[in-house]
Amino acid sequence: MAIINSNKIGRGxxxxxxxxxxxxxxxxxxxxxxxxxxxxxxxxxxxxVPAGMELxxxxxxxxxxxxxxxxxxxxxxxxxxxxxxxxxYELVATNTGxxxxxxxxxxxxxxxxxxxxxxxxxxxxxxxxxxxATQLTTGKIRMSSICVPT
Numbered sequence: 001m002a003i004i005n006s007n008k009i010g011r012g013x014x015x016x017x018x019x020x021x022x023x024x025x026x027x028x029x030x031x032x033x034x035x036x037x038x039x040x041x042x043x044x045x046x047x048x049v050p051a052g053m054e055l056x057x058x059x060x061x062x063x064x065x066x067x068x069x070x071x072x073x074x075x076x077x078x079x080x081x082x083x084x085x086x087x088x089y090e091l092v093a094t095n096t097g098x099x100x101x102x103x104x105x106x107x108x109x110x111x112x113x114x115x116x117x118x119x120x121x122x123x124x125x126x127x128x129x130x131x132x133a134t135q136l137t138t139g140k141i142r143m144s145s146i147c148v149p150t
Contacts, residue, residue, distance in 0.1 A: 006029035021149050033141065052149055058091045060105040062104075069100070070133035072094055078122075
């Protein structure tokens, strides 16, 4: 298992904050497939959800990841060890988007959306449950989280 950070994690990018209660902000992230090899059990750490912000939606936009038929993933809040999705805080149930063609996947589980705001920054990520049979080395996996300050 590997932890793969998006371009928005740990690279000196400014933190996203919104000073107006209830005004949404979008936190984007992406992983360039030409720079990583994805395996089963890997965690793709994507978007931070800043302290005091409540998540209202997640959109995953990906190019073709697997030209075969093995790629599967789920998404949600990452635990503190960054090795799994927190039980009860799932955002996308097992999905095969990106297998054979690009895909747009939206939040389809309410667990993670009902967690409310936190006093500390949390991360949303993708857990690879089925490694690509033939990973493409072009394209990107993108995620946008939509948050509101509470």
